[in-house]
Amino acid sequence: MKKGNGLVYLFGIVLVIFLASFVSATYNFSNHSIQSSYSKDSSISGSIKISFTNEPINSLFTDSLGNSIELRDLLFSSQSYSYTCAYTSCESKFASVASGTSFPFSLPNEESAFYGLVFDVNLEKINSASFELVSDASESSENQISIDFFNDDEIDIKNTKVGSSFGDENFGCFNSTQTTTELTITSTPYCQNISLYESPGLKMGAWVKKIVSGPNTISMKLYKEDGTFVNGCALTTISSIGTEVFCNIDSPIEDKNYFVCINSVGSGGDYKIRGFSQLNNCGFQGVPPKNPVYTYQIGVSERNFGNVGTLQISNTLPNGNNLSTMIENYIVSKYGGKDCSTETCFVPIKITSSKNQSITLRNLNVNYDFQGGSGVAMTSIHKFEEDPSNVNASMGSLPLGSFFKLPNQEQNITYGFNYKGNYLFQKSISIKDYGIGVYPLKSAAGFPTNFKAIVPPGLNISSYNWDFGDSISTTTSIPSVKHTYQEKGNFTLVLKASTSVGEILTNFKIEVESPKEILDKEIKESKTRIHEFEEKLILLDSFEKIEVEKFVNVSFLKTELEIIEFDYSLATNDEEYAQIVSRILNLSFPLSLEKIDSGQIFFIPTEESIDLEVLSSITGKTYNNSQSTYDYIRFWNVNKLDSDVSEKSLVIVWMEKPPSYIRFFELSVSPSKTIDEDYYFIIKNVEGLSLEKEGQFEEVGGYNYIKLMSQNNKFRFSTTETGPISNLMFISPSIIDIGEIGEIEESKKDILIIILGIVGVLLIGLFVYFILHRWYKVKYERYLFPDKNHLYNAIFYINNSVKSGMEEYEIRKNLLSAGWKGEQVSYLMKKYAGKPTGMVDIFGFMKDKPQNSPKQVPPKPGFNSEYQERGKNTRFNK
Template sequence: MKREVLFGILIILSISSILLVCVFPNALAGYSIANNSLSLAKTDFAFNEVIDGSFNLSLANESADSLLKAVIGSSTQTIKLVDFLNLAAQIPGYGAINFSCYPENCSYDYSAVGSGTSSMSVNGEKTLGFKITANEVPSINSLVFSISGNSPDTTCVGQSPIQIDLLNDNETDFEYNESGDWCYDLKPSECYDASASGEANISSSSMPLCEKVLMLKTDRLRLGAKVKKTGTSSGNLMMFVYNPEQSENPQSPDCDIAEPNSDYELKTCEMDYNISQAGYYFICIYDTSFDETYSIKMETSKKYCGKQGLPESLSDTEKKDFALYYQETGYKNLNKVIEFDAASLTSALQEYVGNYANCSGTKGCVIPFRISTTQQISVNATLNTSAGTTTKFYEVNKTAARVNMNYTVVPLSAANFTAPSATGNYSLKLYLGTPLIGTIPITVSNISSLKTQVQTEIINKKIKLQSFAAAISNLSSRYSSFSGNISSVLAGLGMAPNVLNASLISIDNSSTQANPDWASLKGELDALLIPDSLQTVKFQEIEIPVDSEKISPSLLSQLGAGEAEKTEQVMKNAIASWQNSNLVLKANVEGISAQVSGQNIGIITFFTLKITPLNDLQDVFFAVELPSGISAPSVSFDQNYSSYGKQELSNAIGFKFSSLSSGQTAAINFAILGLYNYIDLGFSASSAFSQLPGIVILSCGNKICEKNLGETTKTCPEDCKPIGLVVWIIIFVAAALGGGYYGLKWYYKTHYEKSLFKNPLDLNNIMSFIQTSQVHGLNEEEIRKKLKQAGWNSEQIDHAFSKNKAKKSPSASIKS
């Protein structure tokens, strides 16, 4: 009898165990740690050093969301169990870490709640699901949603009014995003102060004015700017959206805003452009005329979001803000019935149900979907599978996957738990969920911290040096003719990649020796400055205006243009006039600098000068005066330019062109060590001085007294001999009369001009402006208008025109 009772009890216990496992799988969930298996690779750590060690773990239906937790002092660090196991499987030096999940992909499990429905009203967010029960894993044939709403309004919250996330995996598979009305009003950047009175010229497309703004999700924009027209040229103002952190197509198409008048006004344009994610973007404006014909409101007094030129990142701003405006459309609420056919997602659904063994069991499995809406909608759906068609869906419960694993030694470093950032003795307590795995004392010390800092810094500097060396290699490849010069300047600045690498290898080798002096190595690393990056500053091709003050007659004389026998200012004016009438000089500039510990250090600047004659010319002398401290031998060229008659002068480089044909450009490429622009150079171009209008060069020594050229017994005694008394008297009387006349003329000229121009240079500046403007095709009326706009009165302008006309007269000459 006792045998039968005992046998019955064993049968009941066996059946109960089976029911617990099959019907209530979480009832036996848990984990086990092998005795005293928690160990650390060491117990002495540096500040914030990752704690390395291991423990022997087994799992039985443990929740994938259980937290592995390290408590050290007052700090707590956690990681989800499934994330820890996935990371542990990637760490070398340990055996295979084999664990399994239900569902197989370790994602969340869903169970249906209630009796289900074939139609549901939703407002807000709700997670629902289809329940599948079949004899085998079913084939997914189709899934179609039918959604209806009756709201005519526009939502302005920056998101689609209806979104469906099939499988609830945080990926939106369908959204209703029909454009609605404009939201809010045109608004400027949060940084811009509309009461400011500053202004800025609008440049070309290579240097647009940009402002960072916070945009909502939308697919239609209105852009605007407070602008006015300041010039006479005809151009177009274009605006666009720019995201420097978007690798593909970071810039939107342009939209053309209306032509402004001479007073500031808000001009706008509209564009179809999809802002797929709310966030910060730049809106930019530029002028197609290249003549700075327009101005825009600007301020520099507050928080800054502006940038001149295309920004390189969302944080790339300057101390300025521009009056750029924007406005988004919202999305229409649903006011009709729409369908979402998930035909393209059936393979994903098939893969999902394949992860569930219960899809072919009595319990069944659930295909979840999440609906998010900002309005009241009605939802219907039809799922067709090989097991049949259903229109019923359920509210669902979501639970974490369950994990199983036999005893396995797992690396603690996969959790990325770190030591505290203060010295002291601590206890490391490790938990999985609530139960304690084990406790181990650890020590945090300064020496370990210094060692870790050195080892980490060596790695960081190696990575930085590789990046810098690659940038230098790319630069040398682009400017192969100057590669030697680039290497030379880097060596001079202590930035040669090969030298930096040798120093870094030496420090690295020292760190691996027995008992290294970590403090000394830290000092060596701090002193080893490796550039963070190369910076390139490009200036678009620009026409260099003639600057008479930078013209050097003496340099041209050294090139063989002749001796300057007039005053320097007279020669400068004559040379400037000749250059304006005969040449157009343009420059391209690209400057390279290195960012080192927050400082910008100039490396080299590449120049391309383009000389285009307006007429056929013979014997043209051209000199480029170098920046202070730069000698001619230090300037490098991409070729010898012997055909251009290149010469090295003391502080300049010069060229003598035997001939230049009208319209045919002569280009010169050279590089200067350091960071410069074309304004740091001086440019002088001239014919032989004897050919300059109004300039006469004496030819003493030819035994002929050329009085028509101004030779006298004083200026050229070897050619002009003394003459008789009568002739002297005649000369004296003529000179007296002439002197009286010119004296009166001089008195009138001096006092009259002084009354008009307090500063004598003002007259020269106006005359140079008139000459330059005439060369560029402006008529007298246009020139007078620009001078009046600059503040000169009519009497000053009339006098300057009279002087210019006198200079152009065939009988006029330039007097010294």
């Protein structure tokens, strides 16, 4: 009787599948509402307007970025889209179409096949289960195979074998075309945020240079996004010329973002890494996680998966779960009990391929007890035919959720979206790092949390739409909102900001825990942050420390943390814990303190920075507001002074707001020749300016100034202002002596010219000669060099090249190849050599008195003379 019922059921399933093939499955796509602007590492946001008629629930949506998701996942994640399924709970049904002790079959790339177990008895217990999978799939950058027990989208088995080769190297946001700075590797790690693909291991490393060899070890470490340490290795064979060096780890890597770090273990040697700062950094110095402030030449390369060969699936799975217990629980959940005698129980095993391969399933051994017998062995594997539940839905907006991930790098792309391999739409989207953040990223379950949007200036946001990922969303006109997560778990908060450049979407991972769990972590993390910050603070000099403490009151934070710890020890329930959570999350704890050296540059004041009215107030003299005055001051700086300015920045990184930048400058001024007049260093008193020796300065008209001495002068100051420092300060002499050149007057007619024709012709010729000679002497230089900066730079370059021993023909060749005209080059070479640059002086009375060549410290002879690097053998870059 029971056996007959089973046959009837099997026949019914096959009949349903047969009849279903004649049912028309259709969909109707209307349009979409996909957003255009996204932050890095977010996901496509919006919805598609679509209807379904008898569409299989396992139909696949795909996009041009390699994302894919089944229709069932979109339906289950939506709270607003109405649909119905043919089967209860929209689950697929299965039927056995063949069985055997060994099943060989081919499985193409990106396709799946269903096999499984069939029970038709009243089970008591499943004691054990095991089988083998044999594949001929060779080494690959993607995992070649995955096994999903019960078709629940949870991958239970994958290939874990390690290949012998590696993929392409990935240095995150590092750009090899940028100018880099060498940084000393210390015990405090340099870290880079890099997106990794799934792999059985990787090699990680960096560009490293050995300055002094020592016993210390240069170590690479890998961390998860939450700061969990994964594995590490040591770099060897580091050269003194600087090269990329890697070491290997064999830990399994997930398809996620990681922190790759380098630091020195021990002391004695001196090793360098290099990096640079850019608008969208992805690195930092410190223990992860921290906010990015710099970019380093740190990279990885994922190891390929090895040949699949034979996978032994034993009763204890790699994740520690018991396969026999899992099968038993599935049958109870699916069929309401373990009695499979009245309704046959099908246990599906979904096998998915990412590479064309031939597979054999064999050596199945399932040991079970049933009512009437014990220790029964099942050895037959069944091939299943899936009968997915059909979906029906009228036209409506189906949200895409957070399934379609975007890259973690800036780019503009044409995004394509497909259903069942059929094109639905394309849209141009922009992915940028807008610097938008949300704080806090933790919330206490069951209690309201005040979330704040961290927005950089300039976006002009008019509204904020908050989708909390728990089916609740709201819109505010201010950058904050209160929300209560009712359950513990991880949620994706999608913030849509309406800005002057359009709507920008950014995703954030919100961790929801009990108030006590949050307090445990926050107190521990806050104490660690304060301790690390104090360690960095100790390394600063007194001036730097004073400026940093204007932003971070360490004593106040430590006192508040002690009070919170005491109150935490007295709390007894979630309400009291939640109140303390609110207090600690409202405190601003610095995540890190980073130092960035920007190097030293040659200083010449810009024309815009020179304020003649302020100079007049300081000296009591009156100055002609003409181009010649500005040129005189700037060339006087070059001719009389050796001026250098060095810059370094301290960056305070916060969780709940953008980083605070403090720029420190040291100006060094020393005369290159004797200076008889008084001269002054003058700096604009902008907001955020601090002078280390403020008492030595005087103030006038919104400026601070000091009279410079005849020996070396050094000044340190800091500012929070952005932009070139040249716009804030200048150095000027008190005496500005400019010999104004008047207009050339026409000669008076000489009566003798009229009377004596020959004499007249001679005089006219002499007059023409005089005019041309005068033009060449006064106007020719301005004609060749309308911008005197170009003239100054070129002279400095020639001077520097001559000092370095460069031959004249090489100098000419370099200038010509840089874009100067032959006439300009000839003029420059003559002028530098002290030769006549105009017409021949046939009488000798028009010669200039000899002048000493100015001693100059040349920048590169380019068109920008404001900031130039020191050095020899510079090349002109027009």
